[in-house]
Amino acid sequence: MSRYVGSKWRKTAAIRKSAPLAQYVPDTLKMTGASLLDRLNQYGMVYIKPDLGMYGNGVMRVERRGDVYSYQVGNKRRDFARYSDLYRSIKRRTGSRRYLVQKGIHLLKYGGRRFDLRVMVQWSPSRTWETTGIIGRVAAKNKIVTNYHSGGKIVAADALLRAHTDQPASKLQALSRLGAQAGAAMQQAFPGVYVIGLDVAMDKSMHPWILEVNTRPDPYIFKKHPDRKVFRKIMRYAKAYAKK
Incomplete structure (x- = not known):
């Protein structure tokens, strides 16, 4: 086996x-508030995913376009005017589970x-x-x-x-x-x-x-x-x- x-x-x-x-x-880090913001500023789009998980469950696409931050889960997208609000919303979804942030590949x-x-x-x-x-x-x-x-x-x-x-x-x-x-x-x-x-x-x-x-x-x-x-x-x- x-x-x-x-x-x-x-x-x-x-x-x-x-x-x-x-x-x-792709550039991959453990997700924290600082690492997610840094990679968003660097790449404009990243994916975050649970360290433990299957079938794409929990994967989110996170973007920064000018002063607008957003993330998408499934086919639903949410927009935020401030990074702090975006991250707070993401953390409500991820809880205490370890997540990774990965450079977004188009x-x-x-x-x-x-x-x-x-x-x-x-x-x-x-x-x-x-x-x-x-x-x-x-x-x-x-x-x-x-x-x-x-x-x-x-x-x-x-x-x-x-x-x-x-x-x-x-x-x-x-x-x-x-x-x-x-x-x-x-x-x-x-x-x-x-x-x-x-x-x-x-x-x-x-x-x-x-x-x-x-x-x-x-x-x-x-x-x-x-x-x-x-x-x-x-x-x-x-x-x-x-x-x-």
Whole structure:
């Protein structure tokens, strides 16, 4: 059975320690009133997310536009004239739970809706890390998260990328290599990890950003992959490390 690691902070730190991977990790800090304000001033838009959480629950998009501060949860947005009022409202939602603040990546869109990519990476029977599948997730209308459990739609990755680049295949190959590197970094930090799912955003320059690392990724979204062999391979590999 593959080891589960819940803390987003610990997983982000593990990936960031790898020199080849650090350039793909957005600036991420533990959220305080000071760190949120500083990154808002620096980037204009950030995401805050619970350190422990799944399916996009609790994720908020926070923005500063001139003298107006705002945050969005689900499809509801609230505006504030002062930062102190914004932060007070956010803290009422987060309570005592640890949250992270992450540089906001402006996701590419498909049909007017934001999308990211799920990169499935597994420890193979030949004892190497291998990217076994990449699939796209398109957010529901006006939603800020792409998760399938939050109403997101599963779409073939090459179809999403083709709208933004004339080299979708090379981009997917690069993501496959990135996934294998991330798997090795995670296993080094957390022995017993045999599968990860990377949530990857592509920005307008087609630079990939690792938004999150999941150590219990849902394999069943790959049943919607256009190549049926992909899902069968994922499940075959999963059976192999389930015996460990």
